[in-house]
Amino acid sequence: MDNETVFYRELPKVELHAHLNGSVSSQTIEKLIGRKPHLNIEHSMTAIGKGQLRTLDECFEVFKVIHKLVDTEEDILMVATDVIKEFAADGVKYLELRSTPREEKDTGLTKRSYIETVINAIQQCKSEGVDIDVRFLVAIDRRNGTEVAMETVKLAEDFMLSSDGLVVGLDLSGDPTVGHGKDLLPALQRAKNSGLKLSLHLSEVPSQLEETDLLLNLPPDRIGHGTFLHPAVGGSQSLVDKVVKNNIPLELCLTSNVKGSTVARYSDHHFKYWYQLGHPSVICTDDKGVFCTDLSQEYHLAASTFGLSRADMWKLSQQAIDCIFAPEAVKQQLKQKWNDLHPQVFK
Template sequence: MDNVADDFYRELPKVELHAHLNGSVSFQTMEKVMKRKPHLNIEHHMTAIGKGQRRSLDECFQVFKVIHQLVDTQEDILMVATDVIKEFAADGVKYLELRSTPREETKTGLNKKNYVETVIGAIQQCKEEGVDIDVRFLVAIDRRNGSEVAMETVKLAEDFMLSADGLVVGLDLSGDPTVGHGKDLLPALQRAKNGGLKLSLHLSEVASQLEESELLLGLPPDRIGHGTFLHPDVGGSQSLVDKVTKNNIPIELCLTSNIKGQTVPCYSQHHFKYWYQLGHPSVICTDDKGVFSTDLSQEYQLAAATFGLDQQAVWALSKQAIDCIFAPEALKQQLRQKWTELQPRVLK
């Protein structure tokens, strides 16, 4: 872990809405997986980006390829997902939306259906063990896999939305933003939306996506991942900003991820400031807590230190995130109640 957050940030109840399962695997869990598979000769520096290190976006995606080599059976996925959920809970996260692209591994017999079933099994197992966190799952479309696979993924998500006790709530669009174009994925995304799945789309993650962002905002999505280059100061446009604000689309902001992936030059120039000053719904997230050696408490503390937020402002930011979750209103009410009960103890 790069830094250890102060007690206030640890005790702060938090909502995590942008967490990729394979990117959230901690050093400790990686150690367990590596011990099972010594023949792969994978070392820790190949699965995480440490303090002071930066990587190009392309190099970040290479890290995921290494993690996928390690996590390639149902047994691995169950262990990894269970550990990730418990670690978020230990960090004070009360509600978590995990996201992951269903994968097939011919050599281990893993298929997309049992991939999703295994993640859902991990969520249910943690609940049965009394872990203090509510977890939901977003099935992810990897944009690199094209329109046909995207449509298959939507159908899979629809099946699980109906059969998994409300644990599958939406769809994520992610993957290397420099590959492919959103227009090819529009039919799949439109079908998902029409079928009742919530949409969280990675948008304007790199500077060359103006046209695609205009197109995808026309859906519109229910939340935006990153949105790094939406606003005019960084090469976006007022038209994009207007679409986001008019539809009140929350933005999932991942500070350390953007710094280490070099899409933002430094914390003080992070677009959190732009959206926060607008009063627009902004949710602090980790993206990949394992790969980027962080956790949600650290991300809140970094935002507070960088942008001068006092404890009241941080509390308000954390509580406002409840409005942005994809679970039903009844659960939002339960979470608000939890925040109310914890407030006297945390905000001293």
């Protein structure tokens, strides 16, 4: 490994936007395919390789294939454990995983057992001494409508109280072209009132100004992507003003946006806009398995694309600690960890 690669691998990092099923590595996919040969799924159907571009629709098709491979508690336990260990091996010290609880009639998987299994995986890794603090965001898939959203919020509330601090919030995701945020407002408002933190996918595609405006009024605790918020790409100054006024951090995923064709090239990525504003922005992977990346690569990419120094990238990774959903005491522990690691990263 060259010096740069080593530096970004050793840099302690915070990952706040990682969808569980999209983060499954090729090694784990191979294990899943081996378990379910009757599905006739090939690896090329589950990942988007170097230089390949897909429409957002095609990206969502990839997830459907992965869901077929992950449909039992046993699968989820293996997937979540592998994903957590891979993030840890990549120098991630704090991880918030997110996933939509699913039920599978054929295998007896329920939404409750889905979440319980992810929590088991987190606890198992902790008991094995894996050096990473992991929390979970329960996701609402916007395609499933109002009732399911409310049901998901109630589940998340239960687990927020019973998971010993592991379930910290709620994610709103799914195909951004389906449904309207206004139908989900009551569920999101309820979640917020109950103390769950909100990370919402916003302005992922153009021309959602009205919906974005509505959801920003909640306001959310973090924004996923926010690709089309600023005026230069068809957003508006008033949206930017709301984000800035409420100091809402953005979760930015460079490779995901380029491979998913919502951003034309890395140099056009809105990371630059928010970074120059000095607004809290956290570099994330989105779906490290599907997009064939990891957080070290994303940091390296941001640095080389926008001419940032190692010291700049250290500062970015350290500032990400302030954006996590875990309590203040955890933030203090992480800041201490960063201070302790600084001398060996900049040796």
